[in-house]
Each structure stands twice: as C-alpha cells, then as structure tokens.
Amino acid sequence: MRLSTKSATLLVLALLIVATPFFxxxxxxxxxxxLVFVNGIAVTGLVILTGYAGQISLGHAGFAGIGAYASALGPTHLSLPPSLSVLLGAALSALIAFLVGRPILRLKGYYLAVATLGFGILVSMVLANESGITGGPDGVQVAELGLRDLLASLGLKLKAPVFWYAFSGVVLLVGAWLALNLYDSPTGRALRALHGSEVAAKTVGVDVPRVTLQAFVISAVYASVAGSLLALQNRFVTPDIAGYMYSIELVTMAVFGGAGSVFGAIFGAGILTLLPQALTFLAEYEQLMLGLIMVLVMIFMREGLVPSALRLIRGRGA
Amino acid sequence: MPELMQFLLSGATVGAVYALVALGFTIIYNASDIVNFAQGEFVMLGGMITVFAHMAGLPLPLAALLAIVVTAAIGVALNKLAIEPARGAPVVSLIIITIGASIFIRGAAQLVFDKQLHRFPAFSGDDPIAVLGATILPQSLWVIAGALAVFIGLWLFFTKTLTGLAVLATSNNRLAAQLVGINTSWVMTLSFALSAGIGALAGVLVTPITLTRYDVGIALALKGFAAAMLGGMGSPHGALVGGILLGLLEALTAGYISSQYKDAAAFIVILAVLFAMPQGIFGAKRTERV
Amino acid sequence: MSLLSVSGLGIEFGGVRAVHDVSFSADPGEIVSVIGPNGAGKTTLFNMISGVYLPGSGSITLAGEDVTGMSPHRLAERGLSRTFQNLQIFQQMTVLENVIAGHHLHERGSVFADMLHLPSSRRRSKAAEVGAMALLERLGLARAALQEAGSLSYGTLKRLEIARALALKPKVLLLDEPAAGCNAVETEEIDRLIAEVAAEGVAVLLVEHDMKLVMRISSHIVVLDHGEKIAEGDPAAVSRDPRVVEAYLGAHAKEAAHADG
Incomplete structure (x- = not known):
C-alpha cells in the first residue's frame, strides 16, 4: 500500500521530532x-500563501512581531495569562492581516512584494519607536507561559529546553496537519488553481480576492504563533523579530526547501536554521551565503530542494 | 518660514538621490520588465569603493570614476550571472533572485570593506551657502545638479542616439526588436551597466553628506522604488518628479511630525499610491493579455 | 428574450478599435460561431463576454440580467463558462484536480472545515471528484487522471479545458478554438461533443478556424472583420455573402504578401 503524501509527511516529521533528541x-x-520548529511553523504558513496561492510576502516577520509582543505585553499591560495572550496575538494578527490584506492583495508581483515589505518595516518601526509600551529597541522581558508548571503539578517535570522542544514540535505537527488538509481540499484547490492560472481560476468561479485573503490571514496566524513561541521560550523579545531580514529569511527557507511542499519548506527551515549554528566560525559569511543560496536555488531548482529531489527519484523509478 | 525653506532644501537633496535610484530602476524595468531590488547596493558600492580607493591614495575624482566603472561592471555581472540564466522565470522567482543578489552584495561588501561608517571630503568644501534665510551645503548642489544632468543625459540618449532608440524598441516589444536585428542581450547588458553606473554616481555624490556603510543599500532601494512608483513605473520624468516629491515629503514629515517616523513616509506613500492610482503620476495603464 | 444577448459591444486599446458595435444573441441549444480573419477581434469579444475585459461600450445580458462588466467568477455563478485560445491549464495540478477545480462552485465551503478535514469538507471533495471522473470518462481522459497536467500533449490539454469548463454545468459555454492543434480524429470527437452539449440545452459560443467544422455544426454564424460585424446568419447564407468572401480572400491575400516580406 502507498502512503499518501499527507500521512508520509506527518509520519516522517513525528519520527524526526521524537528520534533526534537521542543524538x-x-x-x-x-x-x-x-528554533527549527518555530521557524518551521512560520514557514508552513508561507507554504499556504506562496506555495499554494503563489502570492509573495516579504513582511511576514511583521506578524511574528505582533505575536511575540502580544505574548510579552498581554500579561504586563492587560493582565492576561500568557496563554491567552498568544491567542490574542493570533487574533490581532488575523484582524490586521484581514484589514491590510484586502487592499494589498489587489496588487501583484513586485508591487505586492514591496507593499508587504513596507508593512513589515512599519510594524518593526512602531515596535522600536513606541518605547513607552514596547520597551523600544532594547526589547522587553516575557513572562513564563505556565504550561510547564502545570505539567509539573501533574507529575511530568521537564527542563525548560526539553519542554520547549516538545511543545514547539507538537505545534509544528498540528500546523503541518492543517496545511496538508488544506492542500487537498476545495479551498486548497482553489488556491493552487489561481497559482496556475488566475484568469482560468476566475472563470471556474473562484472568488480570487476572497481566497487569497483567506490564505494571507491563515499564514499571518502561523507567523504570529511562531513569534509568540519564540518570545515565550527566549523570555525576551526585541523589535528585530519583525525586521526585514527575518521576513526574507522565512521566504528563503520556504523556497529553498520547496514552497509548494509542507515537508520541503520545513526541511528548508531546518537546514537554514542549523547552518549558521553549525558554522559559527563563518558568521561573517552568513549574508553572503544566504544571498547566494537564494539566487542559486531560484536559477537551478525553482521548485526547491525537496520537490526537485523527489522528481529526480521518481523520474528514475519510471 | 526659514524653517520651511530649510526642510525644502534638505528634502530636495535627499529627493535627488531617490530620483537617481528611481532612474536606475526605470532603465532596467523598461529594458526587461524586471524590478531590480539590488539597485540600492549600487549606491552603496559607489560610496564605499570611492572611500577605499581614496584611502589607498587615489585622488578623489579618479577614485570616484573607478567606483562608477567597477559598479557598472558589477551590474553587468549581476545580469549575466543571475538575471539572464533565470529568463522566463515567474515574477516571484525574480524577486527572490534580485533580493538574494542584494544580500549577497551587502555580505561581500562587509567582508571586502568593513562595517564602519565612512565619508570622504565634499567636492567644494563644507561652508554652507545662505539661501532665503536657510542654508544649503555646496555638496547638496552637486547632488541636485547630478540628478538633473543624469536626467537630461538619459533623455538625450533615449531620444537622439540610435543605441538609445534600440533600448526603447526592446522595451516596447522584445520579439519585434530581435526581428529587426537589435541585439536584445546587448541591450540588457547596457541597461544594467547604465543603471549601476547611475546608482554608483548617486553614492559618490551623496556620501560626503549622509556618509555610507555596507548596509545603506536596502533602504535606498525601497525609497527609490517608492519614488519610481509614485512617478509611474517605467517613466523617466516620473522617476525624477517622484524622487523629489518623496524627498520633500520625508523632510517635511521629519520636520513637522516626527523624525522617528520619517522613514514611514515612504511606505505610506507606496501604499497610498498603490491603492489610489496604481499607474502613478506619469505611468501608462496596462491591459493584461489572455 | 434570448439566454445571452450582446448589444453594441465595443472596446479600444490605446485608441485602436479592437471591437466596435457588435450585437448578437444565443438561445439554449444553439451553437453560435464567431468567425473572421486573424485579428478580427474574436478573442477580444470573448474576453468581454466572459468578464476578462471591461467593455468600453455596449451591454451584455445573461438570462435577463445585465451582466456588463461583471467579474468572471460572478459570471461563473450565473452559469457562464469558457475555454481559452492559449491554454490556461493549472499546470502543477493533476488532470483530475484540474476538473475537480472546475467544480469549485459546487464544492466550495468553509475554509475551517477544509483545514480540519471535517466530514462536510470530505463530502464536498468526494462529490466533486465523482463528477470530475465522469467528465474525464466522457472526454476519454480517464487514463491520464492522475498525471500532472503540465506533462500532457496539446490536443489532450484542449480536451481537458473543455472538461473543466463543463464541470461548471454551464448554461452558456464559450469555446475559443477548441480544435486548434488537434488531429482529424480528435477534431471529429470535439465536433460530436459540442453537438452533444448543445443538445443538452447549453448555448454554445464557438470561435474556430476549421471552417468545415463551423459550417457543419453551427446553427448561426457571426462574421467579424476589423472588429466589426460584417455579416450574420445561418451557415449557408453566410458562406454566400459577398462581404464575407471578400473579407476572407482579402485577408488571405494580405497575409500571403506579409509572409513574403
């Protein structure tokens, strides 16, 4: 029996998450x-927006910033528990994506890229300049999520890094499951159809502004959750999280591994998160390498690493 | 009143730089329909190469000339190595390629040069000139004059020379241009050289005022794009007017509203223009063919 | 009143009149062909009727409702479907998925149900898949169902576009050169299919260069030249019309001259 792409992806991801700690x-x-999982979550959102629907965003770090600062400021300014603050951040990101997305998504190609880039930069500018609320460029402390204490009171004591590894891993699995469900669903087909030919998608009845907005809002929520998780596990956040470079890194992770494939994009997030960690002695070359990877992948493996590799293997098998 | 005059003068100076970046965008966009997000890096290279050549002992004019020539060569290399191999790629891929190239150039500049802020002496000294109660630096006049000279030069090139007309023909219809014997690949090379050279010139002119560093390119690229869009993508006089307008807007925002949010002005302009009049002030309306 | 009626339709591109003052109508079960030399404005006319271009003048009425300038997806909701002269296939999707996507109006639903893979979403997908499979059978494409559409031949893709357009269960179907690039056998199949679809009560609008096919199956022919309607009527009348003959011969003579130069 052949496994569906969905089951195979989830199975391999789950195995990797469980097995790697042994090493x-x-x-x-x-x-x-x-960190790999958190980036994987944000990138899975971009799979829906860029890989499925073919719309680019160079501003999704803005939503990560909103999620991160919501989980930082919710407890201090609104006396919300951190867990609710995460949800508040996601809801706020969804609302902002909805309001900004309506006009922005009428744009295409370069214009969309620049408009989203501008949006992301505006968010990071507000986070850095409104120091009365956000703590400014120096950043702000983040409260403990509290879930670890809850688990401990139930008899499951985990060290902070282990807890965050497991928790981010579970969220990533859920995120991947949702995105894979979407792929093979009516909405997912509509998104992929408009990626293939916008005019043909319209003529089969796809309400293009509506479905692209849905993809934009969903991907914003993914980025927001990723940002919240990052802030909560670092217990600290600075406006850099909403910065231009993080947006670009996310897009690069997605297209490097393969924006059209959930597994590919997460794989890309893994490689590009691990590389700088493994090659710290090459830290000076980080930008050089990132730029080079972006150019080379787009010239030689437009679909990304994983889909290109799969095509090669299948091509041989047939 | 002198206050306003001061804002207008500094706005016009910055605006002239944006206009030069926008002209660079326009040249490549017209030749190939590509928006080159690495455009700002040319400005950075122009400044940085001049700084380091001058430090190495070259006289300033020679250092500036070297910077422009080397940057033009880098522009040509960018086209040959990254843009040409990806011909026919979807827009999303081209966006990622030119952004990747800009990050690559920045990363290389950081290694080859350093991470410090640099400047070199102004061409005609640093004594401010009084204008209607405000003051302007002689170097600002150089920047504004440079933008106007480039604009006029481009206008002459595109309307009076055979080569310029060939570039225009290519931008109108690539296939037809090839059929009448225009070497479109050479037109691309020329466009990238010209565009990079103009970017480098902007860097040479403005560095004595704003200083330069390996990472100044991206902000300039975004603002240059905003200026080009404000004027109408693909229109040279649009680039000039859009650049100056954006510079003035930024200076007025900084002066009267908040200097922290002066950079936001560019993005608010981008968004407003995109929604209110997507074809800009001078741009042509396009119809999609099916 | 006719199912589809077009009156005084016109559009300009940069001052050039691409289509000017064209009127005609189509009833259920009719096959109305639009013919004319290259550049006569046939595809432009189709693009206006299907909402891809905004007409500069005139009006379009569908089942009594003024639909001028309505977006393509709203026209789809009202039962207007089309194929394209230059293929517009969803290349990265399988053949089956292309036709399921054609069922979009029947299968669409809550995005939350889709993401959570709820039974309601699965039911919608399944129903669309069954319908799509039936259409693929009908067009002889069932064997290619799971292949990526981008890997198929031109003639196959032409049929795939028709299958996708039929998935909408259209009342009005616009076919832009369905037989272009097809061999004799394939052309005959398409010929039969168009007749069948019309017999089911669909109003078919056809742009086609294969004159034998047009003369054989059309109930009504509209002739365009330089963007204007120069003749209209049943096949026999149109083929005798001197203006039509001149438009075609003139155009052919000009084309021959261009080919030399």
Missing part, C-alpha cells in the same frame, strides 16, 4: 531544535 550531546541542542 543530542547536550541540552543546548533542544534549544536549536525548538
């Missing part, structure tokens, strides 16, 4: 793993 030489690696 971790120190607790530090749990932190790196959790």
């Amino acid at each position: 971790f030489p120190s607790a530090y690696y749990y932190r790196v793993g959790a």
Whole structure:
C-alpha cells in the first residue's frame, strides 16, 4: 500500500521530532531544535500563501512581531495569562492581516512584494519607536507561559529546553496537519488553481480576492504563533523579530526547501536554521551565503530542494 | 518660514538621490520588465569603493570614476550571472533572485570593506551657502545638479542616439526588436551597466553628506522604488518628479511630525499610491493579455 | 428574450478599435460561431463576454440580467463558462484536480472545515471528484487522471479545458478554438461533443478556424472583420455573402504578401 503524501509527511516529521533528541550531546541542542520548529511553523504558513496561492510576502516577520509582543505585553499591560495572550496575538494578527490584506492583495508581483515589505518595516518601526509600551529597541522581558508548571503539578517535570522542544514540535505537527488538509481540499484547490492560472481560476468561479485573503490571514496566524513561541521560550523579545531580514529569511527557507511542499519548506527551515549554528566560525559569511543560496536555488531548482529531489527519484523509478 | 525653506532644501537633496535610484530602476524595468531590488547596493558600492580607493591614495575624482566603472561592471555581472540564466522565470522567482543578489552584495561588501561608517571630503568644501534665510551645503548642489544632468543625459540618449532608440524598441516589444536585428542581450547588458553606473554616481555624490556603510543599500532601494512608483513605473520624468516629491515629503514629515517616523513616509506613500492610482503620476495603464 | 444577448459591444486599446458595435444573441441549444480573419477581434469579444475585459461600450445580458462588466467568477455563478485560445491549464495540478477545480462552485465551503478535514469538507471533495471522473470518462481522459497536467500533449490539454469548463454545468459555454492543434480524429470527437452539449440545452459560443467544422455544426454564424460585424446568419447564407468572401480572400491575400516580406 502507498502512503499518501499527507500521512508520509506527518509520519516522517513525528519520527524526526521524537528520534533526534537521542543524538543530542547536550541540552543546548533542544534549544536549536525548538528554533527549527518555530521557524518551521512560520514557514508552513508561507507554504499556504506562496506555495499554494503563489502570492509573495516579504513582511511576514511583521506578524511574528505582533505575536511575540502580544505574548510579552498581554500579561504586563492587560493582565492576561500568557496563554491567552498568544491567542490574542493570533487574533490581532488575523484582524490586521484581514484589514491590510484586502487592499494589498489587489496588487501583484513586485508591487505586492514591496507593499508587504513596507508593512513589515512599519510594524518593526512602531515596535522600536513606541518605547513607552514596547520597551523600544532594547526589547522587553516575557513572562513564563505556565504550561510547564502545570505539567509539573501533574507529575511530568521537564527542563525548560526539553519542554520547549516538545511543545514547539507538537505545534509544528498540528500546523503541518492543517496545511496538508488544506492542500487537498476545495479551498486548497482553489488556491493552487489561481497559482496556475488566475484568469482560468476566475472563470471556474473562484472568488480570487476572497481566497487569497483567506490564505494571507491563515499564514499571518502561523507567523504570529511562531513569534509568540519564540518570545515565550527566549523570555525576551526585541523589535528585530519583525525586521526585514527575518521576513526574507522565512521566504528563503520556504523556497529553498520547496514552497509548494509542507515537508520541503520545513526541511528548508531546518537546514537554514542549523547552518549558521553549525558554522559559527563563518558568521561573517552568513549574508553572503544566504544571498547566494537564494539566487542559486531560484536559477537551478525553482521548485526547491525537496520537490526537485523527489522528481529526480521518481523520474528514475519510471 | 526659514524653517520651511530649510526642510525644502534638505528634502530636495535627499529627493535627488531617490530620483537617481528611481532612474536606475526605470532603465532596467523598461529594458526587461524586471524590478531590480539590488539597485540600492549600487549606491552603496559607489560610496564605499570611492572611500577605499581614496584611502589607498587615489585622488578623489579618479577614485570616484573607478567606483562608477567597477559598479557598472558589477551590474553587468549581476545580469549575466543571475538575471539572464533565470529568463522566463515567474515574477516571484525574480524577486527572490534580485533580493538574494542584494544580500549577497551587502555580505561581500562587509567582508571586502568593513562595517564602519565612512565619508570622504565634499567636492567644494563644507561652508554652507545662505539661501532665503536657510542654508544649503555646496555638496547638496552637486547632488541636485547630478540628478538633473543624469536626467537630461538619459533623455538625450533615449531620444537622439540610435543605441538609445534600440533600448526603447526592446522595451516596447522584445520579439519585434530581435526581428529587426537589435541585439536584445546587448541591450540588457547596457541597461544594467547604465543603471549601476547611475546608482554608483548617486553614492559618490551623496556620501560626503549622509556618509555610507555596507548596509545603506536596502533602504535606498525601497525609497527609490517608492519614488519610481509614485512617478509611474517605467517613466523617466516620473522617476525624477517622484524622487523629489518623496524627498520633500520625508523632510517635511521629519520636520513637522516626527523624525522617528520619517522613514514611514515612504511606505505610506507606496501604499497610498498603490491603492489610489496604481499607474502613478506619469505611468501608462496596462491591459493584461489572455 | 434570448439566454445571452450582446448589444453594441465595443472596446479600444490605446485608441485602436479592437471591437466596435457588435450585437448578437444565443438561445439554449444553439451553437453560435464567431468567425473572421486573424485579428478580427474574436478573442477580444470573448474576453468581454466572459468578464476578462471591461467593455468600453455596449451591454451584455445573461438570462435577463445585465451582466456588463461583471467579474468572471460572478459570471461563473450565473452559469457562464469558457475555454481559452492559449491554454490556461493549472499546470502543477493533476488532470483530475484540474476538473475537480472546475467544480469549485459546487464544492466550495468553509475554509475551517477544509483545514480540519471535517466530514462536510470530505463530502464536498468526494462529490466533486465523482463528477470530475465522469467528465474525464466522457472526454476519454480517464487514463491520464492522475498525471500532472503540465506533462500532457496539446490536443489532450484542449480536451481537458473543455472538461473543466463543463464541470461548471454551464448554461452558456464559450469555446475559443477548441480544435486548434488537434488531429482529424480528435477534431471529429470535439465536433460530436459540442453537438452533444448543445443538445443538452447549453448555448454554445464557438470561435474556430476549421471552417468545415463551423459550417457543419453551427446553427448561426457571426462574421467579424476589423472588429466589426460584417455579416450574420445561418451557415449557408453566410458562406454566400459577398462581404464575407471578400473579407476572407482579402485577408488571405494580405497575409500571403506579409509572409513574403
């Protein structure tokens, strides 16, 4: 029997999440793993927007910033528990994506890229300048999520890095499951159809502004949740999270691994998160490498690493 | 009143730089329908190469000339190595390629040069000139004059020379241009050289005022794009007017509203223009063919 | 009143009149062909009727409702479907998925149900898949169902577009050169299919260069030249019309001259 892409992806992801810790030489690696998962969550959102619907966003770090600062400021300014603050951040991101997306998504190509880029930069500018609320460029402390204490009171004591590794891993799995469900659903087909030919999608009845807006809002929620998780596990956040470079990194992760494939994009997030960690002695070359990867992948493997590799394997098999 | 005059003068100076970046965008966009997000890096290269060549002992004019020539060569290399191999790629891929190239150039500049802020002496000294109660630096006049000279030069090139007309023909219809014997690949090379050279010139002119560093390119690219869009993508006089307008708007925002949010002015302009009049002030309306 | 009626329709591109003052109508079960030399404005006319271009003048009425300038997806909701002269296939999707996507109006629903894979979403998908499979059978494409559409031949893709357009269960179907690039056998199949679809009560609008096919199946022919309607009537009348003969011969003579130069 052949496994569907969905089951195979979820199975492989789950196996990787459970099995890799057996090879971790120190607790530090749990932190790196959790970072991979958090980036994976944000990138899965971009799979829906860019991979399925073919719309680019160079401003999704803005939503990560909204999610991160919601979880930081909710407890201090609104006396909300951190867990509710995460949800508030997601709702706020969805609302902002809805309001901004309506006009922005009428744009195409370069204009959409620049408009989203501008949006992201505006968010990071507000976060850095409104220091009375956000703590300004120096950043702000983030409260403890509290879930770890809850687990401990139930008898499951986890060290912070282990907890965050496991928790981010579970959220990533859920995120991947939702995105894979969408792929093979009526909405997912409508998105992929408009990616293939916008005019043909319209003539089969796809309400293009409506479905692109849905994709934009969903991907914003993914980025927001990722931002919240990052802030909560670092217990600290600065406006850099909403910065231009993080938006670009997310897009690069997605297209490097393969924006059209959930597994590919998460794989891309993994590689591009691990590389700088593994090659710290090359830190000076980080931008050079990132730029080079972006150019080379788009010239030689437009579909990304994983889909191109799969095509090669299948081509041989047939 | 002198206050307003001061804002207008500094706005016009910055605006002239944006206009030069926007002209660079326009040249490549007209030749290939590509928006080159690495445009701002040319400005950075122009400034940085001049700084380092001058430090190495070259006289300033020679250092500036070297910077423009080297940057033009880098522009041509960008076209040959990254844009040409991706011909026919979807817009999303081209966006990622030119952004990747801009990050690559920035990363290389950081290695080859350094991470410090640099400047070199102004061409005609630093004594401000009084104008209607405000003052302007002699170097600002150089910047504004440079933008006007480039604009006039481009206008002459595109309307009076055979080569310029060939570039225009290519922008109108690539296939038809090839059929009448225009070497469109050479037109692309020329456009990138010209565009990069103009970017580098902007860097040479403005560095004594604003200083330069390896990472100044991206902000300039965004503002240049905003200016080009404000004027109407693909229109040279649109680029000039859009650049100056954006510069003035930024200076007035900084002066009367908040200097922290002066950079926001560009993005608010982008968004407003995109929604209110997507074809800009001078742009042509396009109909999609099916 | 006719199902589809077009009156005084016109559009300009940069001052050039691409289509000017064209009127005609189509009833259920009719096959109305639009013919004319290259550049006569046939595809432009189709693009206006299907909402891809906004007409500069004139009006379009569908089942009594003024639909001038309505967006394509709203026209689809009202039962107007089309194919394209230059294929507009969803290349990265399988053949089956292309036709399921054609069922979009019947299968669309809550995005939350879709993401959570709820039974309601699965039911909608399944129904669309069954319908799509039936259409693929009908067009002889069932064997290619799971192939990526981008890998198929031109003639196959032409049929796939028709299958996708039929998935909408249209009342009005616009076919832009369905037989272009098809061999004799395929052309005959398309010929039969168009007749069948019309017999089911669909108003078919056809742009086609294969004159034998047009003369054989059309109930009514509209002739365009330089964007204007120069003749209209049943096949026999149109083929005798001297203006039509001149438009075609003139155009052919000009084309021959261009080909030399």
